[in-house]
Amino acid sequence: MKLLAQAIVRLIIPLAILAGGGYGYTLLSVEVDDGKSRPTKEEAVRSRVQSLHVSDYDVKIETHGVVGPHNRVTLSAEVTGTIRSTERAFEVGSYFKSGELLLQMDSLDYQTALIVAREQHQLAKATLKLAETAHERMKSLSNRNSASDSERDSTFAALVQAQSQVEIAAAAVDQANRDLQRTKIYAPFDGRVASKLIGVGQLVSSGTVLGEVFAIDYAEVRLPIANRELRHLKLPEMEGDPTVSVELRDAIDSDSEAVWDAKIVRTEGALDPDSLELFAIARIDDPFALKSDHRILRIGQPVVAKIQGETLHDVVAIPRGAVRRLDMIYLIDGKERTLRSLSVDPLWTDSDNVVVPGGLLREGELLATTTLVYAPEGSVVEIIPDVDSGNAFAGEPAELEPTP
Structure with missing residues (x-):
């Protein structure tokens, strides 16, 4: 049995070697790819x-800005006193006309001061008249050698002093009258109230801020323009230069169809130091639509502006x-x-x-x-055919010759 097993092993080993060689030959006999890719069908773009x-x-330059008043002023008290009353025109948002009364201060003390100043003026004028009479009499005596020159000079000095007192008293009357007038605050122009900082019964002194008002005849927008855009614009630089048309739209509500017509009337004299842009000033007449039918354009409204440039x-x-x-x-x-x-x-x-x-x-x-x-x-x-717009290139025309 042992000899038989050895014989079988000797037989199996050569057969295994022959089988492995045959398998290796089969693998190595496969044709090697030469590395050249076969041509593929070109696909169209x-x-x-x-x-x-x-x-x-037509060049249209798009920029942006914020609507602001061309004239916004702070109202301050010029005299000391207690606020006696405020008018309805001096409420935040109220309209007022130029010269309209806005508020009154207690004026009793100033009326008294005016009366005193007027009486002192009358007294000074009476003293002047006496000084004139005395000087004329002394001049007559001096001409007859009945009075000395020093006496004549003395009456002349008294006359000059009396004249000065009259002028001082007259100035005091004017000052008292102005102080009395300053107890009433009037509107400096047609406008609206932006803020009100005082109330009835409040004691204010000279310089106390009463509120802020702004003019409503027209508004302005500062529009930044980049340097590369300036060559396509001819902006007004001097008084009398032609204005440039501007179309303003609401920058907050993009769906709004409101449009405001404006005109660039001037530019600022220097480039902005941070952005190196030039600011153009556009003017909008009657922003609150008091005399026109366009939509109201409020102060502080952000707007998108399209400026008409060259063609x-x-x-x-x-x-x-x-x-x-x-x-x-x-x-x-x-x-x-x-x-x-x-x-x-x-x-x-x-x-x-x-x-x-x-x-x-x-x-x-x-x-x-x-x-x-x-x-x-x-x-x-x-x-690709453009079916929606009815493109002439839809479908497969035979040839498309560009127009020479």
């Missing part, structure tokens, strides 16, 4: 298109969404349906369009408007 046209383009001639407006990597667009040959890229140097850009010189493009050339992830130069383009 799919894109929507838009036909480009050379035309004129660019012979240019092409490219939708901003079709521009890649800031300055790259893709054009489609209308006949061959192949793709080519073009770098553009814009004359003007805004939120909707990038405007380039018309000489860069042919009239009617096709622009790829779809975002292309893979767009090698010369790729075949399959135009």
Whole structure:
């Protein structure tokens, strides 16, 4: 048995070696790939298109600002006294006319002071008359050598003093009269009350702030304009220069259809030190619609402004969404349906369009408007039909020749 087992082992080992060699031969006999990829079918790039046209383009510069009054003043007391009454026109938000009474202070002391000043003035005038009579008499005696020169000079000095007292007393009357008038506060212009800081019975002194008011004949907006935008505008610099039209819209409620017409009437004399922008001042007449039918424009209202700039001639407006990597667009040959890229140097850009010189493009050339992830130069383009807008390029026309 032992000899039989040894014989079987000797037989199995060679057979296993032969089987392994055969399997290895089978693996090594497979043809090796030469590394050359087989040609694949080229897939077309799919894109929507838009036909480009050379035309004129009106530049509109968009900026923003906050409506403010052109004249806002602080009302202060000029004399000391107790507030006796305030008018309805001196309530926050109330309208008032120029010269309208806003509030009164207790004036009894000032009336008394005026009476005293007037009586002192009358006394000074009487003293002056006596001094004039005495001086005339002394001059007559001196001419007859009945009085000395020193006596005549003495009466003259008394006369001059009496004249000065009359003038001082008259000034005191004027001062007392002005103080009495200052117990009443009148509106300096047509306007509205922004704030009221006092009430009836309150004791105020000279310089006490009573409230703030602002004019309503027109309002103003400071509009920042970037340096690159200035070359497309001709802003008024001197008195009498033509104004520039501005359209204002509500910056808070984007759905609002309210529009206010304004005009840039001047610019500030220096660039802002932080932003290096120039501020233009736009004026809005009758902001509270007292004499017109537009919607009320309130002080403090944030607005978006569109300023009418110059007209660019012979240019092409490219939708901003079709521009890649800031300055790259893709054009489609209308006949061959192949793709080519073009770098553009814009004359003007805004939120909707990038405007380039018309000489860069042919009239009617096709622009790829779809975002292309893979767009090698010369790729075949399959135009995506634009069913909603009835695009002329929908479907599969035989050829599309760009207009020469």
